[in-house]
Structures are given as structure tokens and as C-alpha cells.
Amino acid sequence: MRGLSAQGTGLSDTSPQPSALSPIRMLALSPVPAEGAGCRFRVMQYVPALEQAGFSVTVAPFFDAAFFDLVYRPGRYVEKFGAFVRQSVERLKLLMSRDRYDAFFIYREAYPFGPPLFETHRH
Numbered sequence: 001m002r003g004l005s006a007q008g009t010g011l012s013d014t015s016p017q018p019s020a021l022s023p024i025r026m027l028a029l030s031p032v033p034a035e036g037a038g039c040r041f042r043v044m045q046y047v048p049a050l051e052q053a054g055f056s057v058t059v060a061p062f063f064d065a066a067f068f069d070l071v072y073r074p075g076r077y078v079e080k081f082g083a084f085v086r087q088s089v090e091r092l093k094l095l096m097s098r099d100r101y102d103a104f105f106i107y108r109e110a111y112p113f114g115p116p117l118f119e120t121h122r123h
Contacts, residue, residue, distance in 0.1 A: 023056035027101040029110045033061040033068050042107050055103070062091055062112055
């Protein structure tokens with residue numbers, strides 16, 4: 001299993017070797033886009049280091065920037081519901097294409113409501 005360096009932990013080092021031919025494809029799921037502090041702090045700041053270590057990182061927020069802006073506005077319930085349904089369909093399509101990725105990072109949850117069905121599914 002490939003992973004990040006375990007140097008100094010007593011574990012064997014299983015760091016991926018950077019390769020221009022075969023980067024490790026990582027999907028990072030976040031409930032919020034980069035406009036949200038949580039995504040910037042817990043995901044985005046690590047992307048450059050991961051890419052330098054041989055990963056190809058795709059960050060996929062559940063809320064896109066427009067929905068993230070809309071969700072905090074009062075009212076507009078029909079618009080919010082439509083955006084939520086649209087984002088749900090997009091997340092489902094993305095999760096159905098999970099075979100395109102070698103590794104996953106989930107910040108908080110893969111889907112913002114309900115039980116952790118996607119997180120506990122094993123391939």
C-alpha cells in the first residue's frame with residue numbers, strides 16, 4: 001500500500017516516488033469550496049506538497065462557490081433546494097467514478113447529510 005512518509009514513527013517508509021509517468025491520483029472530498037476556511041486549512045494548503053511528493057490531487061467540494069454563497073443568504077429556499085439536488089447528483093457521479101483514483105482524503109464527510117454511507121463503502 002502506498003502512503004505518505006512514516007519517518008520518525010517506527011513504521012516503514014512507504015512514500016510514493018514521484019514519477020512524471022504515473023502520479024498517484026488522489027481525490028480530496030470537502031463539504032465546502034476553497035472559499036471556506038476549513039477547506040483552505042485542512043486540504044488546500046497541502047496540495048502543493050502532495051503534488052511535489054508524486055500525487056495528482058483533485059479537490060472536489062460538495063458546495064460549489066455559488067452554492068456556498070447562496071446557502072448563507074436568508075430565504076431562497078427553492079433556489080437552495082435546486083442547487084442542493086444538482087450538487088447531490090454531481091457528487092454521486094463523482095463517487096461512481098472512484099475507480100479513477102488511487103487514494104482518497106475526506107475532510108469531514110463525502111455527503112453533508114445522513115449516515116456515512118460513502119465513507120464506509122469498501123471497493
